Amino acid sequence: MRRIAFLSALGISLMLSACKDRPQSRATAEDVAARVNGVEITISEVDRLVEQQLRASAQQGQAPPTPAELAAARLQVLEGLITQEALYQKAERLGLLPTEEEIIQGVQQFKRERGLSEEGFQRTLRELGQTEEQFRREIRRQLAIRKLFDREVTPRITVTDREIEEFYKANKAQFVERRGFALSRILVTPERDNVPDDAIGAEAAERKIREIHEQLRRGADFATVAARRSEDPLTAARGGEWGFFPEMTEQFPEALRARLLAMREGDITEPIRIGNAWLILKLVRRIQRDRELTL
Template identity: 25%
Template sequence: MRKIHHFAKTAFAALCLIALSVSAYAQTPVQRKVDGIIAKVDNHVILRSDLEFGYLQYLSQSKQQPSEELKCQLFTSLLQDKLLLARAEIDSVTVEEPMVSSELDRRIQYLASQVGGVERLEQYYNKSVRQLKDELRKTIKEQLVMEKMQQQITGKVTVTPKEIKKYFNAIPADSLPYFSSEVEIGQIVKHAQVSRQQKQEAREKLEALRQRILAGEDFATLAKQYSQDPGSAAAGGELGFFKKKELVPEYEAAALRLEPGGISNVIESQFGFHLIQLIERKGQEFNTRHILIKPATATVDVEETIAELDSIRTLIVNDSISFAKAAKEFSDDKNTKDNGGMLMSRATGSTYIPMDQVDPSIFFVIDTMQVGDISKPIPFTTEDGREAVRIVSLKSKSKPHLANLKDDYQKIANAALGQKRSKAVDAWFRKNIGTVYIEIDPEYQDCGGLQQLMQ
């Protein structure tokens, strides 16, 4: 039987947990009432909707055919999750709030990239980023706790070369995977900047509003009329209470310099230009309202960005700086700049990407490149709709082939390690399942994988 384990479905879990959370808080109270509990593990429950939604998500990700066996395996995996959480409470395993906040930021950025930016994300769910974070926080925190528990269980699990070879030799010859051509790709991205004139126009518009407020007009009323922040404009620009380091640094610094009721000068952040009013301080938290004006983006200076990247490319080609160092120093792409500019496979987390999964805008660039080449600057549009330019480096390219130990040793080693870690999790599950209260709906008590683990 093919088992679904945490380590075999890392990418799926990252996406599915977000979707489960969003699905859960998007349901109406009536829908939640109809939803049933199918398992309890101490204070933690599994809802029927959790299983059904996760099942559909897994089918769409894995392209497998629907089956009750597969649903049973997923139920067992969800039960393992709840046992991890229950044991974490008993063993006092926790995660720090800054880690939770950092992961929330990463998840929100990912969701925003899928729908075309933060504004569209807020419009799609009709909620501010702060509200989305509040509703996702518990789920993200639980996932981080589970990961910490998994690390304690499997952190010392390793595989020897002998075990890797044994694992590979156990695969029937007619079941060896066929690897298509894979590439390693690096990129350095620069966002095209709004022209100075457009920035100046946005700044002047806010300066005029500031003078009107200082002359006696109501800040909240003007925010409703003019602010371009869809998440707060309707509320008179009010953001609600935030702790330090939860807002962009420029905004926070300006806000914390104010006394309650005070109005800031015009300040610039990655979102545009802000006029800020401090409403109230409460301990370590503060509440503000703002008016956001974004520079018009009809014209960005792409040619200047091309020239800048061309100069960076020349430095790399002349060996004055490595591609990895240039990516870290100059790239605007947060997802790749800190790992040498390398693109990662969303499915596996590896730098090796099958050619049929390469973004089309990059595929046609590298298709004519030789390994080691660096492309000329290429204009493109980012996932959140920004105009940008990038240079691309083709680090490596493999030929299609059947899996073998020589060419695919690391992949086989990872698979062998994953199998061994899965066995360690199963052993831990069997050892600890009797240490917590568990109640399972009769419909799922006969799941094959569950019975094996509970024996």
């Protein structure tokens, strides 16, 4: 299960981190992982994306991947980059590149879907190690690939109501809302996160998380504090909103899961240390029993 979670996160990383522009100068032979019609994909590019996800996983308190998981992850990233490049080249040949207006709309959609203000967007770019121009070029690539799918793939897909119903009946176990927790979080790490109010070093990180906890204890709004002081740009931009976690998730230690089970909606935890990171969690919503979803 942990391997699946790690590799799934890498897939998300490929989409959100976006590939940096291909280098203009040719890479050394030792650094070339693959060539797609003469366009080089480098080992350093693969390693950069894997390392980015490793840092994100460590911040969430997840155990480091095993050597086998790491090797599988690097292969998955490489395959993803090769596929993206091949699809983009085909879209380019077919004249399916997006207009400037479509690129602007794509950037705005990215911000809306993640609830990002302009400040939050810039923080996210810094976290991803990208300039805005590099991000716009990646949006251009993704839109071109989407146009290719809309033209070459989507028209060939037809699904009848009967097929939908049959799939639902055969896979009812997948259509269940599991009991669990909707959580928000404030994250502080001793690393250099390139965010305002950044705590550098173990002592500074612990001091900051305890200051934040005292603010919250005195009645400060969690979302406001998360937006201003959390060191995770993605969740900070959403006021700390982290996501939904099944009750039996392996991501949390047993003691933390027990703590969450004892909380009421709206409660916050004391500062929690997981690995090098410090967390304060807020229980936003709890689903106490499984619920079957219907068509």
